[in-house]
Amino acid sequence: MMRRLLLLTVCLLPASLHAADLRVVATTNSMGTLASAVGGEHIDLTVLAPPDRDAHFLQAKPSMMRDLRRADLVIAVGAELEAGWLPVAVKRAANPAIQPGQPGHFEAAGHVDLLDVGESGGGHVHASGNPHFNLDPRRMRALLPALAERLAAIDPPHADSYRAHANEAVARLDRLMPEWTDRASDAPGAVFHHADTRYLMDWLDLPVLGYLEPTPGVPPTARHLRELAESLEGSDGVIIHAPYYSGRGPNKLGGELGWPVVQLHTEPDAPTLDAWIGLIDAWVDALSRHDRAGSRSD
Structure with missing residues (x-):
């Protein structure tokens, strides 16, 4: 009797509870924008850096480690923007899936051409290139299909959906960019x-x-x-x-x-x-x- 009740309860649960969404952690809202635009209804998104804070100067916190420990994918800006806190947080999270070099670790800077490469100095200057490409529609546009392919590799059943979402976002930016430049x-x-x-x-x-x-x-x-x-x-x-x-x-x-x-x-x-x-x-x-x-x- 108890087994029958349990089976009945499971059958009545909402579909979203039968299979967990892909857990995605983005370091900034711009990276979260890419995730939500491509991932759509298939991801559960968390963003680490508040939009009113300079992402250079965050500190690795226990809440970050908790989110990263459960993540299937982390989306970082890269180019040393989060160098002061993300590597520590990822290491302490002890999640093999999101370590650098793994499919669950996506660095956006590795998928676009960077400006100011090789320039070094004090303060915010990054020798690997300027990491502030989030205000450039050209580079954000290029990142949409790149992220779609990464999500498709991690979650093959929804691959077509990720690619379709990316194409829709690209088309939207293509319509807006000439208006902005004009x-x-x-x-x-x-x-x-x-x-x-x-x-x-x-x-x-x-x-x-x-x-x-x-x-x-x-x-x-x-x-x-x-x-x-x-x-x-x-x-x-x-x-x-x-x-x-x-x-x-x-x-x-x-x-x-x-x-x-x-x-x-x-x-x-x-x-x-x-x-x-x-x-x-x-x-x-x-x-x-x-x-x-x-x-x-x-």
Whole structure:
């Protein structure tokens, strides 16, 4: 009797409980965007880095190890972006499936061409290449089919679904990219805090007019801001920086030049394609509306 009741209970369970979704852990919301766009209904997604934090400076936490221990696939940016915390977290998770070199370890940087390869120095500079390609629709587009193939290898029964999802996302970006480049075609360029917009400006073919950091990872100094203001005096542009950086330097430079100062995150607020598209749209809007009043940072 008990066995019959147990079988009846199992039969009445929702289909989603009969087989667990593929457990995917992404290091950032941009990597989570790729996962959700391709994986769709077949994955259970966890993102390690909050979108309002600089992913360079996270610390390996027990909660990360717990998520990684249960993961079937980890999706990392790579190119040393997470070097200070992800290798430690993956090692301590003791999950053979997601160790480097295994199918369950996907480094996005290994599937796209990187800029600034071989350049080294202090702060955030990465000798293996600039890891901030998440704002470049060309490279994110290229990663969609690459991730689809990795998911298909790990989960063959849903391979066709992963490939179809990737094709749909690629087609969506193909429709949007010409519109974005057209909107920004006459923008004069911008000053940024750090080289995390390098790919964005390369894609839009716009000049980087300067960086608020005198050296990567070093906060703006009064001397550097003064020299930057002198070099840009009489020109046009916009100053854009992430909210986790201090607004003092951008506001000082913006006041001296009469340029708008805009705060924008470099990660979408959610790991979805819609949110990522909204982020790119906001960046294009900020760059192309340089002649309008900007918003001051606090």
